[in-house]
Amino acid sequence: MSEQAQTIVVWSKQGCQYCQAVKDYLKEQNLSYTDVDITEQDHLRDVLEAKYGVRYVPVVEIGSRDKRNYYAVTEIGVEHLEKALGKGEKIHGA
Template sequence: MAENQSIVVWSKQGCSYCNEVKTYLEEKGLSYQTIDVTENDDRRDILEAKYGVRHVPVVEIGQGNAYEAVTEVGIQHLEKVLAND
């Protein structure tokens, strides 16, 4: 992954899949920001507008206005995108 890229994890409290993603990123030494959608349906509306999903986790990886989103659940999907960067 390029040094100047950022990672944003859209998640909610109590989500085991979200925690799995965060733990994976931490184990790989990758910094990330979290956007918590718990009790924030307007944030889910943003996900729906951008990616056609309302579920979490969604992981955005990129820079500037060029982000690739991982909307599928499962670490293997995240690994695939990280390997391409």
């Protein structure tokens, strides 16, 4: 697997079918990611709310390794992640 120019963080919880679909998609694309499991950690929902105004998962943060910027996909559905990864489009700025 080649080194990717971006970092990916998936905020998820156990038993979430949408979260699993996101992880499966990233694996299929050979993209590594870090998983932040918020199961039984409601304080992490507070972090999501402060950062993005949402308390649900999945949320996918995509960041640049060489720059200090990132964006997040907060919409539910793999198609939103595909769009963000394919075009590098800013979905939700931080």
